[in-house]
Amino acid sequence: SYVLTQPPSVSVAPGKTATITCGGNNIGSKSVHWYQQQPGQAPVVVIYYDNDRPSGIPERFSGSNSGNTATLTISRVEAGDEADYYCHVWDNTGDHPEVFGGGTKLTVL
């Protein structure tokens, strides 16, 4: 079955740029979604279809996807961005179609 690999943790100073990667075999051929999960809360999509942003999500959040890596970029990081982030794809090649990355804990220093 398809596997998505994320770094367990990323740390960044306020005002700097955070980059969270999601690796998968030829992930560039799939649609990638990114979720933010604050402690004790349900996940919320922050980027969908690689680089679209839902209404209400700041422009500081952006995404890209090519080759074997998808990337979530958070510019001008704020303290409130500290959370867990998960990538997600639908893989139609087998019978385990929903695949989530292991998650990345973003720490704002």
Place this chain on the structure above:
Amino acid sequence: EVQLEESGGGLVQPGGSLRLSCAASGFTLNSHAMSWVRQAPGKGLEWVSVLTGGGGTTYYADSVKGRFTISGDISTNTLYLQMNSLRAEDTAVYYCAKKTGFTNSSPYYWGQGTLVTVSS
């Protein structure tokens, strides 16, 4: 407005059964694919099962296949997860999630979750 409200969680002994419910409003249940996704304490998201749009096809994670059954009741607009032969490792918050679009590759909108604890 789309709303998903999970219920049915609680404490159950190993080997026991539990049925989770997800009351959906703001859309018709079989119009979108819906999943159950769980999160063990301090761990990441683990997809459990999906019921595709139209209610035609179900898929399960290997960890629950043969023990869990996903289903939907259009008359009550409710998604279910029947969980049998529960194990300690099934302890988690279980989220009901709805595809935001009509394609399988769409992202999910999530309910608030219900906690299942398997312990003697």
